[in-house]
Amino acid sequence: MSKSIYVLNGPNLNLLGKREPGIYGGQTLDDIKASCIAHGEKLGFTVDFRQTNHEGVLVDWLHEAGEKALGVAINPGAYGHTSIALHDAIRGIGIPVIELHLSNIHAREEFRHKTMTSAVCKGVICGFGPVSYTLALDALAHVTR
Numbered sequence: 001m002s003k004s005i006y007v008l009n010g011p012n013l014n015l016l017g018k019r020e021p022g023i024y025g026g027q028t029l030d031d032i033k034a035s036c037i038a039h040g041e042k043l044g045f046t047v048d049f050r051q052t053n054h055e056g057v058l059v060d061w062l063h064e065a066g067e068k069a070l071g072v073a074i075n076p077g078a079y080g081h082t083s084i085a086l087h088d089a090i091r092g093i094g095i096p097v098i099e100l101h102l103s104n105i106h107a108r109e110e111f112r113h114k115t116m117t118s119a120v121c122k123g124v125i126c127g128f129g130p131v132s133y134t135l136a137l138d139a140l141a142h143v144t145r
């Protein structure tokens with residue numbers, strides 16, 4: 001297997017930069033993509049970075065990662081709180097998945113405190129803004145070596 005990892009992003013993350021900057025900061029998803037690719041290179045990973053607003057597409061990409069990648073870092077956005085389909089996909093693919101969030105979901109509205117996905121992920125990182133992404137890559141390096 002090549003040293004490819006997938007970094008998957010769910011709904012509304014394409015709006016980063018203009019979306020609630022007080023919560024999510026001023027970086028765009030393209031900025032985050034660039035730092036993931038650069039950080040991944042240092043760790044010896046080829047980063048495949050994607051975003052979709054569609055739940056089923058995330059499921060398809062998780063399945064694809066299960067065939068092609070060493071591991072996945074996923075910011076599932078709001079689908080993390082609701083999606084049994086993502087829970088099942090993460091469970092089914094047999095490679096390590098790290099869940100991440102820019103914001104500290106436990107310090108926000110109560111409906112963000114629970115996720116459907118965390119329990120089937122290897123671990124969860126939240127609350128560090130864009131650094132949550134590079135920390136998730138570090139975590140993947142840790143669990144895939």
Ligand code: DQA
Pocket residue numbers: 011012013075076077078079100101102103104105112
């Ligand atoms: C988020 C947190 C979720 O609760 C929210 O629905 C998002 C972004 C984050 O990165 O902090 O879309 O996943």
